[in-house]
Amino acid sequence: xxxxxxxxxxxxxxxxxxxxxxxxxxxxxxxxxxxxxxxxxxxxxxxxxxxxxxxxxxxxxxxxxxxxxxxxxxxxxxxxxxxxxxxxxxxxxxxxx
Amino acid sequence: xxxxxxxxxxxxxxxxxxxxxxxxxxxxxxxxxxxxxxxxxxxxxxxxxxxxxxxxxxxxxxxxxxxxxxxxxxxxxxxxxxxxxxxxxxxxxxxxxxxxxxxxxxxxxxxxxxxxxxxxxxxxxxxxxxxxxxxxxxxxxxxxxxxxxxxxx
Numbered sequence: 001x002x003x004x005x006x007x008x009x010x011x012x013x014x015x016x017x018x019x020x021x022x023x024x025x026x027x028x029x030x031x032x033x034x035x036x037x038x039x040x041x042x043x044x045x046x047x048x049x050x051x052x053x054x055x056x057x058x059x060x061x062x063x064x065x066x067x068x069x070x071x072x073x074x075x076x077x078x079x080x081x082x083x084x085x086x087x088x089x090x091x092x093x094x095x096x097x
Numbered sequence: 098x099x100x101x102x103x104x105x106x107x108x109x110x111x112x113x114x115x116x117x118x119x120x121x122x123x124x125x126x127x128x129x130x131x132x133x134x135x136x137x138x139x140x141x142x143x144x145x146x147x148x149x150x151x152x153x154x155x156x157x158x159x160x161x162x163x164x165x166x167x168x169x170x171x172x173x174x175x176x177x178x179x180x181x182x183x184x185x186x187x188x189x190x191x192x193x194x195x196x197x198x199x200x201x202x203x204x205x206x207x208x209x210x211x212x213x214x215x216x217x218x219x220x221x222x223x224x225x226x227x228x229x230x231x232x233x234x235x236x237x238x239x240x241x242x243x244x245x246x247x248x249x250x
Contacts, residue, residue, distance in 0.1 A: 029193070030208045031192050035240045036189060076134075079134055086153075086186060086190050088131075090134055
C-alpha cells in the first residue's frame with residue numbers, strides 16, 4: 001500500500017518539475033571578459049546590446065543574473081549552450097509563475 | 098571574407114605555447130567550467146560531459162593550429178569567420194584552466210582587474226599570467242574587429 005501511495009506523489013512532483021517555470025541563472029566567474037559575456041548573451045538569448053550589457057553587469061556586480069525563464073526542457077538546453085561557451089549556469093524554480 | 102591578421106612578437110608568444118599545450122592536454126578529460134546543475138539526471142549528466150568535451154577539444158585544437166609554420170616564420174596568425182567563434186571559446190576554456198591550475202593564489206580581484214606587477218612574480222607564475230593576458234587579448238581582438246555577422250547570431 002505504501003508504494004502505491006508514494007508513486008502518484010512522485011509522478012505529481014515530476015509533472016510539476018516538467019510543467020512549471022524555471023529560471024536560467026548565470027553565475028559570475030572572475031575569468032570571463034565582460035565583452036565575452038555580452039557576446040554570449042547576444043548570441044545565445046538574442047539580447048540587444050543594451051540588455052546584454054545590463055545582464056552582464058548584474059552577473060559582474062551581483063554574482064548572478066536571471067537570463068531566461070520558462071519550461072524546464074528549454075531551460076536545460078540553455079544551460080547546456082552556456083556550458084558550451086564555458087559560462088556557469090544553474091536552474092531554479094520560478095515561483096513568480 | 099573578412100579576415101584579420103595579427104603579427105605577434107615571436108620571442109614573447111612562443112614560450113607561452115608550452116603552457117597552452119599543457120593546459121590543452123589537461124582539458125582533454127576535464128571541462129573548463131564544470132557543470133553546476135545539481136539535479137541533472139545521471140545519464141543526462143554523463144552525456145552532457147561527453148558532448149561538451151568533444152566540442153571543447155575541437156576548439157582547443159583549432160586554437161593550437163593557429164601556431165603553425167607561418168607563425169614560427171612570420172609571427173602571423175589569422176582570424177576569420179571559420180575560426181573566430183571557436184577560438185574565442187577556446188581562449189575562454191584555457192583561461193579558466195589557467196586560473197584553476199596556476200593563478201588562484203593571485204586572488205579573483207587581481208584576475209578581474211589584471212592589475213599586477215609582473216616583476217614581482219616568480220618565472221613560472223609570470224609565464225602563466227602572461228598567457229592569461231595573451232589569450233584575453235586574442236579574445237578582445239576578435240570581438241572588437243570581427244562583426245556580428247562573422248561571429249554569428
